[in-house]
Amino acid sequence: MKHLKEVGFAKERMADLITTEVECLVKLLKRKEGENIDCAGLFDVPVINTLWQMMAGSKFEYEDKRLAELLTLIHLSFRMLDMSGGLLNQMPFLRYFAPSTSGYNTVCHILENLWTFLRVSER
Secondary structure, eight states: OHHHHHTTOOOHHHHHHHHHHHHHHHHHHHHTTTSOOOGGGTTHHHHHHHHHHHHHSOOOOTTOHHHHHHHHHHHHHHHHSOTTOOHHHHOTTHHHHOTTTTTHHHHHHHHHHHHHHHHHHTO
């Protein structure tokens, strides 16, 4: 938070958003006390909610099905496009010869679903 304030990104509003999401996460963890918790995606919802509130002015509930769909799409896109940009960025011509095998069709499907999600959300 301190670093974000120093570079001008975190005014009091952003600090409040982050604090609220941390409080929600702590409440969730307390409710699930004694249960196994998947730590791999533990911070996904608080991060998405903070960014979404800054951009759209609203937030998701932790159990929201639309949020689960969004996170699935984001995780899938990260798996498809690695740090080097993925196979398609290295050899874009593959989309013409092997659209399914190269992952081109999957990437198009992910992007279409993300755009649909954003269009529906702006209403």
